[in-house]
Amino acid sequence: MAKIVQCIPNFSEGCNQETINALVEAGKSVGGVTLLDHSSDTSHNRSVFTLVGDPQGIAEVAFKLCKLASEKIDMTKHKGEHPRMGATDVIPFVPIQEVSVSECVEISKLVAKRIWEELKIPSFLYEYSASNPGRQNLANVRKGQFEGMPEKLLLEEWAPDYGERKIHPTAGIIAIGARPPLIAFNVNLGTSDLQIANKIAKTIRGAAGGYKYCKAIGVMLEDRNIAQVSMNMVNFEGTPIYRVFEAIRFEAERWGVPIIGSELIGLSPAKALIDTAEYYLKMENFDYHKQVLENHLL
Amino acid sequence: MAKIVQCIPNFSEGCNQETINALVEAGKSVGGVTLLDHSSDTSHNRSVFTLVGDPQGIAEVAFKLCKLASEKIDMTKHKGEHPRMGATDVIPFVPIQEVSVSECVEISKLVAKRIWEELKIPSFLYEYSASNPGRQNLANVRKGQFEGMPEKLLLEEWAPDYGERKIHPTAGIIAIGARPPLIAFNVNLGTSDLQIANKIAKTIRGAAGGYKYCKAIGVMLEDRNIAQVSMNMVNFEGTPIYRVFEAIRFEAERWGVPIIGSELIGLSPAKALIDTAEYYLKMENFDYHKQVLENHLL
Numbered sequence: 001m002a003k004i005v006q007c008i009p010n011f012s013e014g015c016n017q018e019t020i021n022a023l024v025e026a027g028k029s030v031g032g033v034t035l036l037d038h039s040s041d042t043s044h045n046r047s048v049f050t051l052v053g054d055p056q057g058i059a060e061v062a063f064k065l066c067k068l069a070s071e072k073i074d075m076t077k078h079k080g081e082h083p084r085m086g087a088t089d090v091i092p093f094v095p096i097q098e099v100s101v102s103e104c105v106e107i108s109k110l111v112a113k114r115i116w117e118e119l120k121i122p123s124f125l126y127e128y129s130a131s132n133p134g135r136q137n138l139a140n141v142r143k144g145q146f147e148g149m150p151e152k153l154l155l156e157e158w159a160p161d162y163g164e165r166k167i168h169p170t171a172g173i174i175a176i177g178a179r180p181p182l183i184a185f186n187v188n189l190g191t192s193d194l195q196i197a198n199k200i201a202k203t204i205r206g207a208a209g210g211y212k213y214c215k216a217i218g219v220m221l222e223d224r225n226i227a228q229v230s231m232n233m234v235n236f237e238g239t240p241i242y243r244v245f246e247a248i249r250f251e252a253e254r255w256g257v258p259i260i261g262s263e264l265i266g267l268s269p270a271k272a273l274i275d276t277a278e279y280y281l282k283m284e285n286f287d288y289h290k291q292v293l294e295n296h297l298l
Numbered sequence: 299m300a301k302i303v304q305c306i307p308n309f310s311e312g313c314n315q316e317t318i319n320a321l322v323e324a325g326k327s328v329g330g331v332t333l334l335d336h337s338s339d340t341s342h343n344r345s346v347f348t349l350v351g352d353p354q355g356i357a358e359v360a361f362k363l364c365k366l367a368s369e370k371i372d373m374t375k376h377k378g379e380h381p382r383m384g385a386t387d388v389i390p391f392v393p394i395q396e397v398s399v400s401e402c403v404e405i406s407k408l409v410a411k412r413i414w415e416e417l418k419i420p421s422f423l424y425e426y427s428a429s430n431p432g433r434q435n436l437a438n439v440r441k442g443q444f445e446g447m448p449e450k451l452l453l454e455e456w457a458p459d460y461g462e463r464k465i466h467p468t469a470g471i472i473a474i475g476a477r478p479p480l481i482a483f484n485v486n487l488g489t490s491d492l493q494i495a496n497k498i499a500k501t502i503r504g505a506a507g508g509y510k511y512c513k514a515i516g517v518m519l520e521d522r523n524i525a526q527v528s529m530n531m532v533n534f535e536g537t538p539i540y541r542v543f544e545a546i547r548f549e550a551e552r553w554g555v556p557i558i559g560s561e562l563i564g565l566s567p568a569k570a571l572i573d574t575a576e577y578y579l580k581m582e583n584f585d586y587h588k589q590v591l592e593n594h595l596l
Contacts, residue, residue: 004595034595036591242579262579262581267589270591270592277571277572277578278571280540280578281539281560282557283561284559285561286561286562291565293304293479293565294567294592
């Protein structure tokens with residue numbers, strides 16, 4: 001099996017089709033790297049790319065995209081609903097296959113160093129790459145956004161991890177880091193009572209005392225008139241999806257509410273779903289790497 | 299995604315290490331084909347190879363292995379417990395990815411034709427490739443074995459699909475065909491009563507009125523003193539593994555017996571397990587091909 005790393009850079013451009021096309025071309029220009037997906041949102045004025053490849057290729061494509069974004073995007077003119085601080089706003093590296101989180105931390109540091117040395121764009125390391133706990137959370141790091149960064153960088157605790165205490169004049173500053181794959185997983189409840197979804201979400205989310213690697217809120221699906229527990233599973237090895245599913249089931253029982261369905265948004269690693277099958281089938285001595293046929297094909 | 303076909307040829311040699319090594323070398327000699335596994339059994343005097351590759355490569359390696367086996371193995375001297383009729387005894391082709399069963403039927407016919415034309419070894423087409431329903435079942439086709447074949451081939455209904463009505467003097471005759479992936483899946487019961495496992499097996503196996511693509515028997519795990527329902531799932535799209543698991547659960551309840559575990563023997567396609575997760579999580583609108591990350595890497 002080959003080493004595979006995923007990279008999901010976010011760019012502060014979601015309207016200008018010429019810029020987006022140029023980024024797409026750059027995303028396809030490195031051997032050993034595949035651009036799996038890209039989507040742009042005009043109200044957020046932001047584009048999200050999903051790439052996979054070997055460690056060298058993924059580091060190269062991340063740099064190339066960042067260089068191009070710095071040439072095409074002027075943050076002094078950027079407007080959009082989504083919080084942002086740089087032309088390339090955030091570059092997460094995710095281990096997919098035969099690669100550890102710490103190898104992805106190394107990649108994030110190499111890329112951050114090169115971006116500073118060659119492009120003079122500073123960066124913060126975040127998530128697993130963070131140099132201190134206050135920088136793990138992306139929202140903390142990005143607080144103040146592009147406009148507030150010049151001031152923030154002068155605060156004692158907010159020196160960039162790479163670069164000087166000032167932003168690049170038009171490309172701003174970037175958050176770069178390693179994180180586990182994120183799975184967007186929602187569970188639909190047989191009730192139109194949003195309060196119940198909110199109460200259940202509170203019992204399972206890590207921040208409120210629930211499962212460490214689960215972020216959860218209640219949302220209303222207006223078209224179906226049902227409430228949903230909407231989750232980001234930020235580490236499916238640490239908190240498996242079947243575990244939150246069963247926890248939602250027993251919490252919902254208290255309110256006499258059944259689970260009527262679930263949905264996976266976007267992509268999931270196969271292992272997160274196969275771990276689920278392993279749990280429900282009570283499989284003994286199952287070896288994911290050896291016994292799943294496709295693992296011998298990659 | 300590339301086209302991938304699996305081939306699991308069985309050879310009538312499980313003792314002579316020189317012959318086995320030569321077959322292993324041949325199994326590794328075709329570009330685009332990977333020898334995933336091979337195992338030899340001395341009491342069966344038989345070896346089973348598992349290969350995967352693109353359609354052209356897999357057809358080439360099947361022919362090469364068959365040619366080598368015909369040079370190395372003399373069926374007039376073969377003894378072993380397992381029923382057999384040829385030096386290469388059976389060649390199944392299994393669709394794994396982006397390949398249909400009917401493409402595998404075509405491959406099986408091309409290989410059978412070439413084996414006759416170049417090696418003068420006749421063959422029967424079986425399973426999905428069978429030319430009539432009486433040839434679908436391998437046991438039917440092989441009945442009489444190597445020693446009885448000269449006589450069998452003279453019966454009106456048993457002309458080979460390729461070749462004349464006589465076996466190759468030392469290599470015999472081969473069964474060649476396409477079949478879906480086979481999953482060996484066993485469910486362990488919380489009882490030492492083999493009768494209960496046998497009764498449950500009878501309710502779920504296709505031959506006795508149960509699920510069409512499930513073969514099941516009760517067996518005793520002597521070392522653990524528990525009974526097991528041992529299954530071959532011969533078409534997991536037609537009869538999914540979660541369905542027989544749940545059926546075993548409700549049949550076992552009648553006897554007050556719990557399921558205490560299950561085991562997968564050998565390899566399974568990822569989809570068989572992910573279908574299981576989809577069922578238990580009640581997933582809505584799930585798209586296996588698009589939403590499983592690894593499907594974009596293959």
